[in-house]
Amino acid sequence: MIFENIIGNEKAKEILNKALKSKNILHSYIFMGISGVGKKMFAREFAKGILCLNENSCCNKCKSCMEFNTDNHPDFMEINQLEDTKNIKIEQIRFMQEKIAEKPIISNKKVYIIDNADTMTVEAQNCLLKTLEEPPEYAVIVLIASNESKLLNTIKSRCMKVSFEAISDENIRKYIEENITKDVTPNMVSMCGGSIEKAKTIADKKEMYASLEEIIEKIEKSDLIEVFNNSEILYKSKDNIQELLDYINIILYNKKKLEFINCIQIVEDVKRRLLQNSNYDMSIDGLLIRMWEEVNEKYNRG
Template identity: 30%
Template sequence: MLQRSRTGVTGTLCLQNGVDMNSFDEIIGHDRIKEHLQNAIRLDKISHAYIINGEQGSGKNMIASIFAKTLQCEKHGTSPCNECHSCIQADSGNQPDIIRVTHEKPASIGVEDVRGQLVGDIQIRPYSSKYKIYIIDDADKMTVQAQNAILKTIEEPPEYGIIMLLTENADGLLQTILSRCVKLDLGPVEDSLIQKHLIEKFSIPDYEARFAVAFAQGCIGRAESIIVSDTFVQMKDNAMHILKYVQDMTVSELIDAAKSVSGYKNDINDYLDLLAMWYRDVLLFKSTNDANLLIFKEELKTIRSQASVSSYEGLQNILNAIDKAKRRLRANVNFDLTMELMFLTMKEN
């Protein structure tokens, strides 16, 4: 039986980040990025600073981990051997010359985090490897002061120093940092590749793989996460109940429904994406009457019913309301109120 994690989608590390992903050959998609990094290793033209930019679940950590492990591998190939002492240490998270910069404040990486774990530490030569590699996840969360503190190190690094900045928003970094790093942008992986991978890895039926692919929008880590996440299953069940019965719910029941969603605050964008996917299916079926195009094929009866009683304008109003809810939540508008207004729009339309 498949063991499911206890965290939600956005709170789950991409499954590919673990030791199962041992070499560049096992990375799904991103061929241009893999070729660039392996050529740099082959030609001994390693940059001292990289920005790996991509959405959550796109594989940033996985690529950074495999690149770092390869650079430190004692066999000096273009992929890690997975057998030497350094590779074994890297797989267990104990390679002393691969350092992950951590931070206590979830919303920001402060100047003291950077100074203490990188700027000062990089002056000490590697313990056992050719390089000393620093990986900073959520690098766009670095304060301006933290970015300025790291800038001089990026400008004048020791010969053995390599810094990898992982980010979902490279534009959040100072232009002076952007101009001094090799920037690698991770685009979406082809749906067919993700679907094939999911079926092979998890032995799931086609319809479950198709749903995960549609939801993931090209991010293979996100696709994997929703398959193994108990929280996602519960969140989807909650959303499906509201989607099926919203038109018959009283205002009081809608207020209760809004409160029930508060348990998924950490994954609210995923929750809202589920709602949007459903109403796009209703809109698509209303336009084409083609069930083969649907993501929620197993709910055809309900989708057909909603399509018959909803207008094109009404469905667009609902999709606009979902987008508006996302914007309100980003602006820290009251959570329950935002959900209530959105559910009322769904009921009315």
């Protein structure tokens, strides 16, 4: 079964599987949806299935599948945005058009993926339009995009749209548990916001996340001195402090108690000050003191 190793988006799997099985492959598709949900993995798997020489798509045994797996398939090409300008220029589309005019070598079709297609310049899009209007009969083009409004209507109207949705929290939790750490917390799941790509980055960050959860724990249950003694990570993380503070906000939000919700405002205030280059250590001092006061004042009152 194709796509079986990709999490979520069952509807998209169904549509693409059906197309592969019935050999009813259209000339152009748009894979649309927020970034990080696996659109590119889907597109590559779909391409491999289209190009496979066996009845059973993605057999992993035929010449086509072998060449695809080693990134050597002559009938497959991926167009990416340029490193420096972060867009796709008309020259890249022209190059693709030259290539697409040549008949396939191994397979019956040729597949072209345009990643971040919404970063094509208007000239590039107009140029691509010619191919979408009159594609060679063996050509399949898959556009991947997250911002629909950046694509010309004339492009969109010529492509079959396949929608991709955020991965459910339950699936994200399972993914982290099976691939990264058994100690998955609801806060880690929230941090991913439905993105598998973000979930993958947790492997490098789980210790940092655990330290931050401990700080909030100390704020709730210990005195201020102990809070300071356990907050070293904040003082050491000047380069990515905004990311740490975002995670603290998720912890605070998931506590679902008023005194913690109030602390989010304090964190936002410190984030702003740090962007304005306030004294770093003093800002962190202030953050810890104000959060501790907020939580423990309310605690005493209650």
